Amino acid sequence: MVSMQTRAGWLMVTLGITLLLVSFLGAGSFGLGTSIDSGMYKGRLFRTTDAIYVRAEGRTNKSFSLYIFDSEDTLSVLENGSLEQTNPVAMMENITHYNGRVELPSPGVYAILVTPSHNNTISVSIDIQRTNPHMNALIPGILFVAGGAILSYIPRRADRIEETPRGESTGKIRLSILGKRGEPTVRGDV
Structure with a gap:
């Protein structure tokens, strides 16, 4: 489902591209x-x-x-x-x-x-x-495209971030160092 923020972002991008095209007419x-x-x-x-x-x-x-x-x-x-x-x-x-x-x-x-x-x-x-392009349309066009891209990217990025479950820490870290052939050469707990 597309969020309202993403829709607003795409609307701003579309309006910005329109302003950019108008500035070059x-x-x-x-x-x-x-x-x-x-x-x-x-x-x-x-x-x-x-x-x-x-x-x-x-x-x-x-x-x-x-x-x-x-x-x-x-x-x-x-x-x-x-x-x-x-x-x-x-x-x-x-x-x-x-x-x-x-x-x-x-x-x-x-x-x-x-x-x-x-x-x-x-x-x-x-x-x-x-x-030269018409600056009264060029500058707002650039701002709308940039703002719309940011607005439409933020919700999509937030959806991708997964919360990792937090468990109790054991205090041990497993360390592996790979050798020349990609095989672990040293294993151990630190």
């Missing part, structure tokens, strides 16, 4: 609509705690500009409809594709915006991945 990939006309910006919001890896690929072989903004500058772009008086975290202009790591200053919400570089229409595919 990427941020995702997306396309920015069918087309982006000249003078328009399209983008997505994403949340991250660390640096990201960005892969942007133009589908039309025409150049585009890619900007990454923090939450304050994103609000400014949305309110003003312009990139003026903003300070992008990352900026790549007149590119047809981009693959690289982008260092972000702090955890938070960011926006990635794309616009055509010249008077043309573009279509862009973007893939964003975290470079």
